[in-house]
Amino acid sequence: MNNSSIDFPLASRLANIAPFHVMEIAKMAAALERQGRHIIHMGIGEPDFSAAPPVIDAAARAMADGKLQYTSAIGLPALREAISGHYRKVYGLEIAPERIVVTAGASAALLLACATLVERGTEVLMPDPSYPCNRHFVAAFEGQAKMIPSGPAERFQLSDAMVRQHWGAATRGVLLASPSNPTGTSIAHEELARIVATVRAKGGFTIVDEIYQELTYDEQPFSALSLQQGGDGLIVINSFSKYFNMTGWRLGWLVVPQHLIAPIEKLAQNLFICASTIAQHAAVACFAPESLAIFEARKAEFKRRRDYIVPALRELGFVVPVTPDGAFYVYADCSALLSADIADADQLSIAILNEVGVVVVPGLDFGPHTASRYIRISYATSMDNLQQAVERLRTFFAARH
Incomplete structure (x- = not known):
């Protein structure tokens, strides 16, 4: 019996669908977690709250x-x-x-x-x-x-x-x-x-x-x-x-x-x-009113996190040219933090993950205009995690100066 795979043509439209780089970073993070590393996830845009x-x-x-x-x-x-x-x-x-x-x-x-x-x-x-x-x-x-x-x-x-x-x-x-x-x-x-x-x-x-x-x-x-x-x-x-x-x-x-x-x-x-x-x-x-009260309290917590993370990122050397007014993302220009050995946002994201265990996402997924200079940071995680992530990032950049 021949168990060899059979090649057959795939739909040509697949050539127009790029891989989702966010998920590739998530897989790298999961591999590090399996090795026993503690990873702070600020990549995927998913609330850390569950259903009410x-x-x-x-x-x-x-x-x-x-x-x-x-x-x-x-x-x-x-x-x-x-x-x-x-x-x-x-x-x-x-x-x-x-x-x-x-x-x-x-x-x-x-x-x-x-x-x-x-x-x-x-x-x-x-x-x-x-x-x-x-x-x-x-x-x-x-x-x-x-x-x-x-x-x-x-x-x-x-x-x-x-x-x-x-x-x-x-x-x-x-x-x-x-x-x-x-x-x-x-x-x-x-x-x-x-x-x-x-x-x-x-x-x-x-x-x-x-x-x-x-x-x-x-x-x-x-x-x-x-x-x-x-x-x-x-x-x-x-x-x-x-x-x-x-x-x-x-x-x-x-x-x-x-x-x-x-x-x-x-x-x-x-x-x-x-x-x-x-x-x-x-x-x-x-x-229901009791559910909406929960969602509004959680919204207030997201705002509190935003109001912490945006100035913290600016202090680290990121440029946040527009303060986000909604969702739970910061889109930060990392150009000033690049170096001879870290040439773009993708390399910076991978280095940050490998060296200090913080997941951030390069602009690669979101279009070519900002791909190499910007990273996306999700603050849909606890304030404790955000504060710890900032300290890890401070350590990461201090080691390069």
Whole structure:
């Protein structure tokens, strides 16, 4: 019997999907932990808080009651109504529950949006730096992400002027995130309004990833859904992973214009059947007052961590040109800390991991514009860990001077 492997051709689109360097760094860290090293993780963007107790209790009740069957492809009516009520309470917006599609995480929401709107040759504008999976969702449907270099002057975001300048014959829309991964920065309300109006005038779509929207620290959060001029071209993505601390439950949602409900439901039926039934029943409890009080207290703790880590990094010699106003990331310029033997952010990240056991992420994943000069630091870990990490980094850099 011949057990030799058989080579067969893979889909050509795989050539347009780059490896996720964050996960490679995580594997290196795991290998060091297996050797007995103590590693402080400031790489992957995952809250160190778990689901709130009322949410866990709701999941247990759903299992005990046997509520385990498929739901509608677009989600439990009770959950969609709860999300609609949350928009009303927090943002003062009337969002009809039928416009809300519950998905298997924000990733599935982005997948459905791109499957609906992107085709071969479609060009989608997004800032460089951006979360890498966003451009890969576009590539998966044979479109092309046009990465527009964006720096501190634009808060690492697209501006309306940039959208106007780079919109071409093949452009069909923009994909934004506010607040953003990797930078933790938001687009100002007025600027976002101008972008949405410009894209609408060109007959394009605007997808806004708002998964960190309620982790906004310095101002009252707002949703792009408040921009009524977005009309039929505005799609908003959100998630239970970040503010609601439900990463492994894989649950998110998107809000779509009326005319996209049926096409997206058709795709959801075929691609996913439905999001996790248990997760959906549990998530209804996220909007109970006792749950929201927990999430707000945790949000305050994230802000406390941000207010510690940003000045600490600056003291170490990193340049943080824009103080993050949301999410739980700092995007720091490490140029002044490079040397003859550590030539870029990737080499610096690996050296820091190997020598002092702190995981940070180079800009390599987030686009070429900032790849070699910036690192992303997640403060989604305890204050004790942050303080210990700063001391380790101080030791690391002191040994080089």
